[in-house]
Amino acid sequence: MAIRSISGSTLILAILAGFLTGCASHLEKEVQLAAKQPDQTDVCGQLNYVFDNSSNGFQAIRTQPDFQNKITLWKSTYQPLQAHCEIWQWANRYSFVCSKVLPDAQSARAIYDETNATIQQCVKPENVATRTEKLPDSNGQKTKGEKTEYLLNGQVRGSSQMVNTKGLFSDDWTVYVLISSPIPGNSKP
Structure with missing residues (x-):
C-alpha cells in the first residue's frame, strides 16, 4: 500500500x-x-504592426474564437490606443476592427479626421490610394456617416468609418478602423 x-x-x-x-x-x-509589439505611443509603429500581421490572418494577435452564424469573432491580444479591437473572420478573409463610441457627431468627426490624418501620415502615399464617400441612411439620405477606404494595389485593405449609431434614447456615433487581409489569389502588381 x-x-x-x-x-x-x-x-x-x-x-x-x-x-x-x-x-x-x-x-x-x-x-x-x-x-x-510596438510601443503604445508609436502610432505609426502600431498601424504597421497590425498591417504586417494582416497577410497571415493576424495569427500572432488573435486568440479565443467565438463562432457565430457566418462569421468568427476572435479576441485580439493587441489593443492599440485604448480602443476596443477584435478580429472578424469570414471565409478566407480577416479584418482587424477597432471601434470607439462617442457621444456626438462633433467628437466623432474630430476622432475620424485625426484617424485619417494619422493613417495618411504613416503609410507611403505612392503605395496607397484613398477614396471617401458619404454613407446613406435607411431613407437613402447621405446622413448616416462617412467612410474613407485605403486601397493597396487595387484592393481595399483598410477603411475608417464614422457612423451614427443612435438608439432610442441616445445619439451616439461610432468610429471604426478596419485593416483587412489581402484577397487570396487577387494580387495586382
Whole structure:
C-alpha cells in the first residue's frame, strides 16, 4: 500500500509538473509576443504592426474564437490606443476592427479626421490610394456617416468609418478602423 501511495504521489507530482510547465510555456509565449509589439505611443509603429500581421490572418494577435452564424469573432491580444479591437473572420478573409463610441457627431468627426490624418501620415502615399464617400441612411439620405477606404494595389485593405449609431434614447456615433487581409489569389502588381 505504501508503494501505491508513493506512485500515486509521483503521478500527481508529474501531472502538476506538466501543468506548470505548460503554464510557463504559455507565459513565455505571451512575454515573447509582448516584446514584439510596438510601443503604445508609436502610432505609426502600431498601424504597421497590425498591417504586417494582416497577410497571415493576424495569427500572432488573435486568440479565443467565438463562432457565430457566418462569421468568427476572435479576441485580439493587441489593443492599440485604448480602443476596443477584435478580429472578424469570414471565409478566407480577416479584418482587424477597432471601434470607439462617442457621444456626438462633433467628437466623432474630430476622432475620424485625426484617424485619417494619422493613417495618411504613416503609410507611403505612392503605395496607397484613398477614396471617401458619404454613407446613406435607411431613407437613402447621405446622413448616416462617412467612410474613407485605403486601397493597396487595387484592393481595399483598410477603411475608417464614422457612423451614427443612435438608439432610442441616445445619439451616439461610432468610429471604426478596419485593416483587412489581402484577397487570396487577387494580387495586382
